[in-house]
Amino acid sequence: MLIKLTGGKVYDPAHQVDGKVTDIYIRDGRIVEGQHDGEKIDEEYDLRGKIVMAGAIDMHTHIGGGKVNIARMMLPEDHRGDLVAHTEHCRAGCGHAAPSTLTTGYRYAEMGYTAGFEPAMMPVNARQTHLEMGDTPIIDKGGYAMLGSDDFFLRMLTAKQDQNAINDYVAWTLHASQAIGIKVVNPGGINAFKFNQRALDLDELNTHYQVSPRDVLKALSRAVHELGVPHPLHVHGNNLGVPGNMETTLKTMGASEGFPMHLTHIQFHSYGTEGDRKFSSGAAAIAEALNKHKNISADVGQILFGQTVTASGDNMRQFANAGHGSPKKSVIMDIECDAGCGVVPFKYKDQNFVNALQWAIGLEIFLLMEDPWRIFLTTDHPNGAPFTSYPHLIRLLMDKSFRNDTFAKLNLDAQAMSTLSSIDREYSLYEIAIMTRAGAAKLVGLHDRGHLGVGAGADITVYTDQPDREAMFAKPDYVFKDGELVVRNGQVVKVTWGSTHTVRPEFDRGIEKDLKKYFDRYHTINMENFKVRDDEIAEGGRGKVIIQACEGRREKSE
Template sequence: MLTCLKGGHVVDPANGIDEVRDIFIKDGKIVDAPAEAGSANETVDCSGMVVMAGAIDIHSHIAGGHVNTARLLLPEWHRAFSARPGETALSKVGWTTKETGLRYAEMGFTTVVEPAMGPQAALHAHLELADIPIIDKATLVVLGNDDMLMSMIRDGESDEAIADYVLWTVDASKALGVKCINAGGSAAFKENVRSYAFDTEVPDYGVSSRQILKTLQKAVTDAGIPHPLHVHCNNLGVPGASADAAEATIRASEGMPLHLAHIQFYGYGIEGRRGFSSKGEELARLINENPDVTVDIGQVMFGQTVTISSDEMRQFAGRAQASPGKSIIMDQEANGGGVVPMNYKEKSFFNALQWAIGLELFLLIEDPSRVFFTTDHPNGAPFTTYPDIFALLMDRNVREKWIEALPKSVKKWTSLPEIEREYTLAEIATMTRAAPAKLLGTRDRGHLGSGATADISVYRPNDDKAKMFGAAAYLFKDGVKVVENGAVVAKPYGRALTLKTHSDAKMGSRLDRYFDEAYGLQSRWFKVEGSALRRETPFREVPCLS
């Protein structure tokens, strides 16, 4: 079966293509144009439309224990209580795994990364991912507050041993990469430390956040894991200290790749009588000057949402701002975490400036292949706000209207009104397709070249970019048409992308003993068996860098 997407404006920056041409699909892959024109079995008329690879979201909390806890905590925000929350971005997300898949597909997304899977929540996360239809998924496993790693660093164990431990964890949890969340912060919080920074030592271990981060960065690089260490820096959201943490972390990249997550939450200074100001310009300059570093934004949008994070220390502190005023905080082996509801208000100086800082960073970071499109769903905003964010990036006039609605006091604290840049279609395709695929090491996607997985989104151009990107004209997943005119027409299951690796047997038996003796746990519980997920093809492996 050969399908032809005919006459669309193909925007495929990975292959340097930005022109009208046909795309051919066969057996779930993109293929070269056949020798005989017109030999396609099926032709989809894409004339006048924009054709891109399926979009990739590298940082969205869609599955796992903490996400499920958020669902538990906020029944009153579920859309099924239709008379209650109304049409807010949060209620539109829905809470179920099924709705997650449908809403992403409708916008033309085909791959989404759950970025904070605790090693202990791995099976839970994969069970949820298995129940998300249409899209492919991947996970980053969280290390950096675990007793094992901090003990290994303290005891001066070899780089090889640490890399073996990291690979064992990635393999057991069926992850695609590694994330480090406020390295050492959760462990310090368990010792009742309330203030913590990059060079603070974790009590009882005597290792600093910097040491943990650098050790993990080296282990990930040495192991050939394509996705660089994914870092959630210290002091998220703390005016002044957040920007210091981001700067210190960026400077610590030291020539090796590092990804900094939801950088918006670190763009906070302490100027002004409210003690809250934008560091967006400085942070963007620093990122522009450090080519080792990539970032995603974590854009804030206004409305009810809920923050879900494995940064237990931060979430504990955030309880004071919970709205509605309830939260669940978890002390667990390693990171723990917390779920704190949040209502970002357009009329709040603080929230409005957070929104502006996110956009400053989006627009002032020059290279669209080093800045990624995220809201840190649902922490900055639910992913259902994405269409509006595309419009804000691509249309100055839309930004002006939004700025008009903000408190007057905000304008003098942000450079946003002066920024003229508008993202082009090619830049959007770079940021949401080509660059994420490269960052994750998933070379079969993010582009429309021959041999690529046929994940293809087709949009109907519209001056209103929110309308354009809110409802894909078509979405093809593995060559199957799953969305038509913004509505899902088929719900096949995707799979989780996992790293093709193997773990060292000696490390395996060492960890069997360790988990039993230290925690009274069986190490096999950490291992995700594909058969437990009840899907024909639960995983697709992604090779390591050689």
């Protein structure tokens, strides 16, 4: 089966292609050089005048696992506003803030996204996360396993076990939970909350373990690097949402001591304490530091106005914020000596000073960050806004007058505290393609995705070039997933099952002796049942497990 995409204007930053008219050939799901001698073209799409990019990749989106399902269960009133009837191709479900799994897959595909990564997969909850992602059609997916507040790891730190043992445990966790990266949430803080600590700064000690978030970040960022895992340690820092937390964030950038680190939803961690209300934008200082620290990347976690729900592993901060919830309800959990979670519905209002400033802070960070390869477009779905608002966010980045018009309608005090309207930058299509494709694939470690070179998986999105970028990105003309046409004119026309991306770095299995002892003594499940098997993910023809290479593997620590 040979498909030819003819005459489209291609944006492929991985190969420095910036709007060049190029034909693309797809054979059996992969991008190929061209026709063999005498090979006939089975299907041809005339893409003259159209914009062609790789399928977009959401590198941080809460699409599966315990806290997401709690959010769904908690919000029948939100579902009622966006119930989705079944169609010829798609099954019924619901959308908006906490969409059902099927609807999640369809809507991502309909926006030209072909992959999404669940960033807070608790290892003990990995099976559920994979079950839910297994019911999320079309797109590829994967998860970052959460470590850093689990008692096994903190015991290792307290016992001053050497880095190699920590690396083995991290690698074991990646295997057992079928993850592609490691995430740390409020480093050590989820654990500290169980000992009734209510805040934890970067150099503050967990009262029981006597280790600090800095110790956690250092050990984990190094482990991820030394194991050669492509995705750097994914960090949700301490003090989320706290005025003045920009200081913590600036210090956190140095905490990995040069090892690569990704700071997620950095908007929520970029707050100062200036002004009458002691809440101000730290965006300039944060962006400047990001520009300087080449080992640090970030995604923004933009907020957009309206009803949503915040779902996080950070139960310490979610408990503190529960009073701000709207509607006022929250689920806060301690979980299995592994981590925790907190789910709080939230409504961001454009006339609210704090919310309006949060909106501006996110955009300031986007626009002041110079290197589009180290900043990523997210709303931390659904925490800042549902992922379906991405086209709107793209327009805010690409269209200065639209942005300024929107800004001018916000809370006036917030406007006075932001430099946003003085920033002239508009993102180009090439930069959007970096943030949402090439850069994201590189960051996550998807070696054959996010680009349109020969050998890449044929995940391709085709748009009509429109001045209204929101309309353009909301409704692609075509989306191909692994070479199959899955979306036409923004509607699903075929439902496929994407793959699950993982990494499996080598490690010393001797660590299982310690782990088995730990499980037998303290846990309520058997270590063997903790592990998620391949066939549990690939059951019933719902896709397959792809093992991405750990190409950067380093020699073991001395």
